[in-house]
Amino acid sequence: MNTPLSGQAPASRVWAVGALCRAVADALEARFNPVSVQGEISGFMRAASGHCYFTLKDDAGQLRCAMFRRAAQLLDFAPQGGDRVELRGRLGVYEPRGELQLVVESLRRAGQGSLFEQFLLRKAKLEAEGLFDAARKRPLPALPLRIGLVTSPGAAALHDVVTALRRRVPHLPVVLAPALVQGAQAPAELIAALQSLYTLQPAVDVILLVRGGGSIEDLWAFNDEALARTIVRSPVPVVVGVGHETDFSIADFCADLRAPTPTAAAELVAAPREQHLALLEQLQRRLRDALVAQIDQRGQRLDRVAARLGRPSALAARQQLALQQRAQRLRHGLRIALQAAQDRHAERQQALPRALAGHVQRQAQQLERLALRLGLLDPAVVLQRGYAWLTDASGQALTRVAQLQPGAAIHATLADGQARMTVDEVGSGPGPTRTRANRS
Template sequence: MSARKKNDSTDHPQHANVQPSLFDAPPSTTSNTATEAAGSWLSVAQVVDRLSRVIEADATLGHPMLVRGELSNVKRSSRGHVYFTLKDDQAALSAVIWSSVAARLPFELADGLEVFATGQLDVYAPNGSISLVCKKLEPVGQGTLQLAFEQIKAKLDAEWLFDDQNKKPLPPFPLRIGLVTSSTGAVVHDMLRVLRAKNPLVSVLLYPVTVQGQGAADSIAQAITELNHPRYGLDLIIAGRGGGSFEDLFCFSEEAVVRAIFNAHLPVITGVGHEPDYSLADAVADYSASTPTAAAEAAVPDLDNLRAWCNEARSQLQTFLQHRMMMAEQRFDRIATGFVDAMTNRLNQMDHRLQLASQQMTTLVVQQLTGLDARLKHQADALDTLSPLKTLARGYAVATTPASGHVLDDATTLTPGDTVRVRLAKGAFEGTVNQVIDTH
């Protein structure tokens, strides 16, 4: 920032006794009062303004200069400006790089980094400080992009973005592939040719991007992020470009691209440059091919391999089904055998129970019949004891009327001439009453 004010064109009038330049010795004075009266004093603003004029007028200090020094006290303001100190073993110089320039730096500014700073000296009037306003910074000992590459790699490696455990498997037979590359040039045509030759059934969605220069990294990262949306129905993504210098390929090593690949839920194949070329996109990708054409080769199997795979799958399926059928038959046999055995055991148990019940019933019936037979015999014996026949056997007889069979127990009921039937122990006879004898 220049120390000049809006009233630079109307500076305070200069008197004859005022020093002609900032670095000339002031005239001698006898007292403060005399000096003030003579108008020989300068304001702070005038001193700073003269300092600024001296710097601008100097052939070396007033023009862009290249300064080598080590960064220290690096601080970034909320507006994006970066303030730091350039120092060496003998001196230190304040420096600043405005946000518009800092945003374009591919590497991070950090304490201890030795750089070549291109800029101009400027006097900041509010505090009278001199700063080097930098227009360009380059690291000492290595290229700017190489330093940025190493810084990004170290940062993301500390977050485990390059760990193999994070890599997703490639689908064996993708049907829809997203292609992130330039829409012009031979690369896109070579990749499409390979994809269609290996498997004409594959559908390819081209997302054209800038693959070199300013804005390329954001373009590539946006494409990868966008193609991950389910509405595209993709199975995997190929990102790549043809060969070029390290600077040409650097966009594939920028943090935005690396994070976009890492955060993708679809597998990502990269093919950047040629065989010796290497980018951080290759390090984070789920599969890294040496060239864009090789990436297309790796993405899909050819039809012969697909047919072989189908035949192998069919054979495996047949073997699997046969095995399952055999297992099912064996299981059915086991179940059937078990069922028959169970039913046989059940029937045997029921037969045993039936036989046992039959035996128990026979025993019970025999017991009941034996008891009844004993009772019958007892009653028969009792009846036999009371039977008239038993009495008849002892010589007695039973007289009855032949007509009614009524037993006669009173002789007075008879009259001479009545017929009487007499029952003896053996046989019977009938007779006629000749005389009734009353025994009373």
């Protein structure tokens, strides 16, 4: 038997590494678990297996965490670096590396418990009042002329929205109403910014209310009840794009349309340029077809009138003048419409004017040809071939022998002048009626 030397302490136990790790893990299990802890997420990573790994930290320390797929599938949001969270789990030791590790069983945003309850109560109240009713929500304008934007001048959301609008509708003016989007003063500033756009002249056609993602505390200004009622009173449609796709606020439910992100909000109110060009081409085809139909209808009407005319020269001249005036007004109207289209769509400034001008010129030439054909029906042209226009003393046209009496005075119009005649004899059948002419 070995006896320790006088004055020496008894020898301490020598642990195997694995045994010590297990002993520490048992001590932690007995002393702390289950444990709840709050901190900020750093280095969040979701593996292909579905397990999640991250570090939970604060100013005084940090703790490695693992959240296995079973628990991760129950998350109602997408955690990311910088999120402040509250989690519940079991503290232990990861024996292969001898590291302290917290196995997370549940995770939520910090402060979500009380704030989320307030959110649900406020949402239920406003929904019961009808602020979320789909029947009161308005469609977005197909072609807005001015866009209002409410956000913070320093927010990344402003850059995202401006970038999307410049890409899709660089010709549209955007009116920025700056406001805080986070903090105690944010609701009042958001309300003031919206109201400034409501009374703006010239008015905007649609309003974007946007900000980037964040925790429930960061987005809490958009759950303000007064802000919700201000959104509902908007005279124009309001699109709200707050946070990420999984974030919801009271403002989202009050808006005429909710967008999952600020960029998506901008894209919803700004159709791509190609869509505008396709619409312009469609309108051009309709205008051309309408012009052709009008000209065809006018031509048919002219033919019907010409067929009913007894002496069409004067009426033909009036019709020709009227057609020329209509053609002039049509050209003038086309020039005005074309100028407006050029102002709105600079990319069509050259091709469309030339096409429309050429089409109008061709139709004008067709009108002139129709007028020339109508002129050929003038009785004055017929008189050049040896015919005469006979009328009685009252000016009534004489077309039948039964209208003549011996000794009656008649008036004859020839190609180069007029003559007064007296009827000597009237006969029926193919024989001529004899007259004596007194040259006038």
